[in-house]
Amino acid sequence: MAVTRRSFLGGTATAGASALAGVAGAARQAIAQEVDDAGGESVDVSLVINGVTYERRLDTRTSLLDLLREELDLTGTKVGCNHGQCGACTVLMNGTRINSCLTLAAMADGARITTIEGVASAEGELHPMQAAFLEHDGFQCGYCTPGQIVSAIGCVKEGHATSEAEIREYMSGNLCRCGAYKGITEAIMEAREATHSSEVGGQS
Template identity: 50%
Template structure:
């Protein structure tokens, strides 16, 4: 039997009738076509599916969509400051060459966003700890860590604003 839920995703409100066994990842990707959120391991180990829910970083593969009912969610599609301008974290990832295949990138960037919203001036160790739930098979991590340090500088220079709709 379908269950009705309401989600606020990147500032937009959705009402959906879903199978209560569906994960938030399935609903984002398959029902809302928000495919920036990746599905890697499906078991909470890789961080590719990371989204921000009510200010917390969560694995959307382990979160049932019904658990997200009434909650505010941010996906990588909501990270950019406007439809055209990239978020400083995204700019820094490009500038530092922190993207190769890109599969881990949305989860990495949202973990970075979560970290920097709690710690605007993180040390290198704090950055590495903040990324500890995100795996990357390509970059060796150093460029990602550098990119997050640059992101912090950029975000401390200019106020970070979420897109208002």
């Protein structure tokens, strides 16, 4: 199973790519090619992120988090530690919450990814979890918030939001240095029923 060397067409997202990704992408594409020529350490990936298909040839080292933030300008997903210790980079992969910093983009090839940008409806209506975080002041600085909200949706969908105690345990992978835990827990209590029955960003 050698690394595929088939020529790669495209290099921009099929839809929805930001202008930035286009500009910076060209330079990165050249580097990727340089590295590829030297050692074959690149990989083709195709992901559906918030309903949009992206196809890229990437340096194999590219984490899903790097891809989102540095290539696709989806900066709602935050970097807090880069080592799976804080949960700020939480996204849903095929509906399951994961740390995008410890996931290579290559590992997610073919996966469906939901980031905070894809949680509200296409019309911009807040997801019940987002609305509940707002109402219960489940954040202060807001930096861990995208990860908290995505994680909270994952927590509910996993069936781990049956009590306050269970929510606290199953939300402990998301650090909040501002200490907004009380509001976070209250928000999840309020939004859990609506979250069970709701779709995320227009998808289940």
